[in-house]
Amino acid sequence: MFFSLKEKNIMEKLFLAISKNKDDIYILTLCNGDVVEAKVDTCYETDNGLEDDDSNFEEYFACALKILKIVNNNSKTLKNGELIEINYHNYPKEIRTSKGEII
Numbered sequence: 001m002f003f004s005l006k007e008k009n010i011m012e013k014l015f016l017a018i019s020k021n022k023d024d025i026y027i028l029t030l031c032n033g034d035v036v037e038a039k040v041d042t043c044y045e046t047d048n049g050l051e052d053d054d055s056n057f058e059e060y061f062a063c064a065l066k067i068l069k070i071v072n073n074n075s076k077t078l079k080n081g082e083l084i085e086i087n088y089h090n091y092p093k094e095i096r097t098s099k100g101e102i103i
Helices: 005-020
Strands: 025-029 035-047 059-072 083-087 094-096
Touching (some): 005 035, 005 059, 005 083, 025 059
Antiparallel strands (some): 025 035, 035 059, 059 083
16 A cells, blocks of 8 residues: 555554554544544545546545444534545544554
C-alpha cells in the first residue's frame, strides 16, 4: 500500500493497527464531538469524484467502519449499523483501540 505524502502521516497508523488486528473495536471521537464504537468493514482506494483529467483529481485510501454503538450523537445524524468512511480529509479527532491505545 502506497500512501500519498498528504495522507501518509494521517492514515498510515490506522492501517497498521488494522493490519495487526482487523477484528478490533475502535472508539472514534469525531471532530463534531460525536463518539462511536465501530468495527472495520473494509479498506479501499477511492477518489474525490472529479474527472481524471481535472487538475484537482485525487486518489486516496479510506476505511469504511460499521457503527456498533453510539456513545455521543451531538449531530443527530448517526445510526447503529451504518457505515462511516474515514479518510485523511475527515480523519477523526481521536481513534482508540479497544485496549485504550491512541492511534
